[in-house]
Each structure stands twice: as C-alpha cells, then as structure tokens.
C-alpha cells in the first residue's frame with residue numbers, strides 16, 4: 501500500500517486546488533514557518549476520519565475551511581481526496597486503487613466518499629482498522645505528540661499498543677457482540693413477561 505497523491509481544496513491555508521504527488525521512497529516537504537506543512541499532514545488525518553477539531557488545532561470542525569486572507573475571501577467548503585495504491589491488498593478490499601474523499605460545508609454538512617461513491621464514516625474507519633494507519637493512529641506524529649504519549653496514562657498507552665498489535669479490532673467486535681447479546685436478553689425478558697401475563 502502506498503500513498504500516491506493528495507488533492508486539497510479549501511482546507512486550512514490551501515484555498516486553491518492543490519495536488520501533491522508522492523512518487524515513492526521518502527518524500528520531504530519543506531517550507532518556511534507557517535507555510536502549511538502541518539496543514540498537509542492534518543488534511544491526511546482529516547480525510548481518514550479525524551473527528552476532533554482539537555487534534556486539528558481548531559475549536560470547531562468548520563475551522564478547517566479556508567477562512568480568508570488579506571487578499572482573499574473565505575470559502576464555504578473544504579475537500580480533501582487521498583489516493584492510495586492498494587495493489588498489494590494491504591488494506592483488505594478488492595480495490596487496487598483507493599480514493600478516499602471528505603467534504604465539509606460551513607453549515608456543518610459533511611460527506612465521505614470511497615472511490616467516488618458516497619459512504620459512511622464507519623466504512624472509512626473500518627477500512628483502516630488494525631492497519632496502523634487509521635484515525636488516531638501513530639502513523640502521523642504531530643508536533644507535541646511524542647511528549648503526549650510519554651505523559652499519557654498507562655491505559656491510554658496500552659490502547660496504543662493494542663491498536664498496533666491488531667487487538668483493537670477484536671475488542672470492537674466484542675463490544676458490538678456484547679451490545680447485541682444485551683439487547684436480545686432484554687427482548688427475551690420482555691417476551692417472557694408477556695407470556696406470563698397471558699397465562
């Protein structure tokens with residue numbers, strides 16, 4: 501699996517459509533302070549489903565939309581599209597190429613797309629579960645992240661290790677199954693109540 505390119509429109513400092521190619525090997529992005537290097541990393545985090553505006557250095561999610569500059573009006577929408585070469589099927593899907601997109605409008609309307617078809621956030625997060633590259637993973641280390649990991653509580657550090665080790669997916673399946681069992685038990689209890697009332 502390889503990151504091929506990213507297209508950014510209206511996200512943070514990228515008012516104009518910007519296409520960045522990653523030709524393989526190692527890519528370095530250099531530029532003066534405040535030129536938008538971290539915004540590129542954040543756009544990748546965002547399109548993979550980041551839900552916390554705080555993790556993107558904002559207070560509300562619409563803060564990621566270009567807010568204007570001295571010579572430009574603000575925009576009404578941010579859109580990011582990530583293209584991945586998945587010909588080795590590292591991500592468990594039949595697609596050789598994966599195109600993920602996320603759009604957000606100022607009124608809060610937001611949508612996700614997988615290979616140009618609208619999908620749910622869950623479809624995106626499920627895709628990356630236990631690959632080590634999904635939402636909240638450590639494949640993107642932001643400024644201050646290392647310090648935060650060292651200072652985190654043991655349980656939080658444990659969940660990082662579980663995510664990397666591939667245990668997290670099974671924990672999520674267990675939680676879902678447990679909820680279904682609880683709901684079914686409630687339903688059975690209700691049926692038993694009705695039967696005893698009828699007898």
Ligand code: ATP
Pocket residue numbers: 511512513514531532533534535536537538539540563564565566567568
């Ligand atoms: P450094 O090297 O100092 O870490 P950087 O190259 O990583 O800097 P970023 O932090 O990515 O730079 O970009 C910061 C710039 O992005 C600031 O100029 C800020 O005003 C701009 N910016 C952030 N959010 C928005 C937004 N919603 N609209 C317009 N500009 C924004």
